[in-house]
Amino acid sequence: MASLTIRNLDDTLINALKRKAGASARSVEAELRIALKAWADQPAMMQIEAVSQRLQQAIALAENGRVSDFSTRPPYSAARLADAIGEDQVTLVAQWIEGIAEPSLSQLKAIANYCSVSPDWLVYGEGTPYLCEYDRIPENAGQGALWLLDADPTTLKTHLQGLRFIRCAGERGGLLLVKQWADKDLVIRTPYVVSDDTGGGGRSSLRNLTQVWHLLYRIYGECNLAPDIVITSHIVSERTYRQLQDGWHNPSALIHGLPSQPWWEDIWDSNEFARSNYWPGWNKLCAGLYEEVSDSNREANIRELIESGEHPLLKEIENAALLAGC
Known part of the structure; x- marks a missing residue:
């Protein structure tokens, strides 16, 4: 084994080594070997x-x-x-x-x-404990509803347990989604602004999103696709909104205890949206979106299919429920 001679050590260092060696019942040489090994490691x-x-x-x-x-x-x-x-x-x-x-x-x-x-x-040690993905909700009502529910388009089955729509407080509010499974959450940042302050493309997307929500609401009560899922909407402070995205906080802990405000159920429903005022500009936004859907033959037809229960996805779910004996 190689040896090493060290000259001219400071007396203070030598005395410290002696005290440490005595406390450990080791020789000074053994204590020095341990100290050098700790330094190398x-x-x-x-x-x-x-x-x-x-x-x-x-x-x-x-x-x-x-x-x-x-x-x-x-x-x-x-x-x-x-x-x-x-x-x-x-x-x-x-x-x-x-x-x-x-x-x-x-x-x-x-x-x-x-x-x-x-x-x-x-x-x-790279990134953050939780990931916040960026995605768009498909603007076709049927595809959007299945995407939100994380449902298999073939079997119409989902293992999703919670779906949360999170709007940032204020007149101009961004939209986050939180999908929840047992002991796992996924935060999704979207490009949507749920307010009257949107441009042409954003307005069209928001209008299509109301149709997705309308269809999702109808599906919510169907027995075979999502019998146990909990769907809620919330309005949160800018601080909570940022924390949901920053990846350093457990989404379940942030969401737990948030008051539920059912704006996702009311925003497309002319019988309900006039009764509430969830944020500044709410009534103007809802009335405008409803009228714009009414003015479009294609969009009005989709709304009619959803309301009558004749939308193709609703019929598929009905048939799947019959096959499953629900």
């Missing part, structure tokens, strides 16, 4: 510490999400994590969390999946 220890911090944060975020109406998870203990990822040694998992040992990449990815956080964030 510093980058590895920093990596282990960084992973430990992300693991602790992932567990805390997952715990926050257990307030969801759909969560079936017990508390996120080291034992539960070990069982979920197939690790027999609970102590080892506890050491990962404490920063004493480092899990493998495959183990970290399994934990990310169990905690419903981004694997890239947990494994590599």
